[in-house]
Amino acid sequence: MANDTSEAENARHAAKKAKIKAARDKIMATKEGEKGLIIVHTGKGKGKSSSGFGMILRCIAHEMPCAVVQFIKGAWDTGERRLLTQNFGELCQFYAMGEGFTWETQDKERDIAAARAGWEKAKELIRNPEIKLVLLDEINIALRYDYLDLDEVLEFLAEEKPPLSHVVLTGRNAKPDLIEMADLVTDMTMVKHPFAGGVKAQPGVEF
Template sequence: MPPKADTSDTLARHSAKMAKKKAARDKIMAKKDGEKGLIIVHTGSGKGKSSSGFGMILRCIAHEMPCAVVQFIKGAWETGERSLITEHFGDLCQFYAMGEGFTWETQDRERDIAAAQAGWEKAKELIRNPEIRMVLLDEINIALRYDYLSLDDMLTFLRDEKPPLTHVVLTGRNAAEPLIDAADLVSEMTLVKHPFRSGIKGQPGVEF
């Protein structure tokens, strides 16, 4: 059965409600004229942390804003986003795959630490460059969780050396509380359902 057509009174009430909401929203937005380079954290057990970070990178590319990606764990993988960016947008986005896979794959802590530290040195170089407007540190939270990197050193660097208008995005589950406290924007992806639990492997276009 098709829905009933709205009456003129219903449409009028809706228009008045939306007009009131718009006026309130416009009043709020009129006070928001500041600009700042943000520290952005995507964490949580759910899927979408890296995907969201790469979505922001693509927005930067669309706005012709120079940006960069440093991958701390998945560097050994050939991913769709890596291929797209390096093959088509390398002039706007620098891409560094510094990781060698998850720690259970390498089974070599010293090698993992060396790769993470090399990634962080490259990240600092990129962040210091004021021409680069956003730097995505993909899966850095995992490197921090395993103590491959010093959280205190990283927070000090972001506080003291990040240019004022540079955005830094840090992804990975189990983000440390001090990082969450220092961040301007934090999103937590919550796991509700995942096909991996039903025996379905990661698939191109969804996972990588």
Template sequence: MTDAPKPEDLERHAQKMAKKKAAREKIMAGKTGEKGLIIVHTGKGKGKTTAAFGMIFRCIAHGMPCAVVQFIKGGMSTGERDLILSRFSDVCQFHTMGEGFTWETQDKARDMAMARAAWEKAKELIRDPEIRMVLLDEINIALRYDYLDIDEVLRFLREEKPPMTHVVLTGRNAKPELIEAADLVTEMELVKHPFRAGVKAQIGVEY
């Protein structure tokens, strides 16, 4: 059992927290701008799509129209997809445009055609000013393999994205040009993963 803190320790702590609070409030007072963000989730660690869907569900909770375009993943059942299609399709559009990862399809021409179709759908959704957030899931994979032209994607986001629309781009190996252009970039770092210990992808964790 630890001893109760002394009155002088409590007072020092209170003074320290008061200073931190004042400094924080001063910083926050200067942060008044709003804009549609380009958000990138990349890296070898798990959680890129998971975190992006967290933002999509925030939009849904606030009644903000949003949309998801999946570039690589096929039409397999996932928790996020099934929940959105069954409960929230009035707020969130969901388009699964891929047919699986490249090592599964083994058809580069078809993969490129599917990526192009997904990008055309993405542009249509992003252009709609009523849609506040568009998630481009695994688009970084399509860009990595040059199924899409990075310069074209960046030019579109720069010139045609409505000012208040957020666009989230996920997937490993984000292009340096995309990272440079983004407003918010998070790299998921792999520390440990059960797959390396022979544990397969599990419902509720991976999908």
């Protein structure tokens, strides 16, 4: 009797999953197009840059040329910077243009100059159709403090980004107009963070 019940349950389960698969296949059949995406990772939660670097590693695995421009963390000796420059320099260009967080530099003109230099390098990389993904790490912070002109960034992305190239923009407080323009937006929500409990940033977790 238990065997019969188990067989009946398995049959119902299989029929249910078959219906779900048929529905998913129907949806996927309509998704044939490809386009270069503008991707925004923002929010107060951890994981914005980490997610961006995960996409960089995917590109490397597919042997797709890619690039990173860091707008804030350039002064840090990060694990991702070591890994990419020491092992994958032929596929991933890496430019650490930032000089640290604004409360560390305490020099607005210097911060603006660093952000502008980073943006000029970013434009050069994005214009190159051979580079399939460009990660603009923490650019949202530069935009938040008006170190870069938002309209200029939006216009460039709209008019000069190659059709099949992806651009990822990370950092808290993404501007509403950037969010509206983007194809893919993820808002990282902070539920709990060890920093609030007195734990400092640690290698392998934060950098």
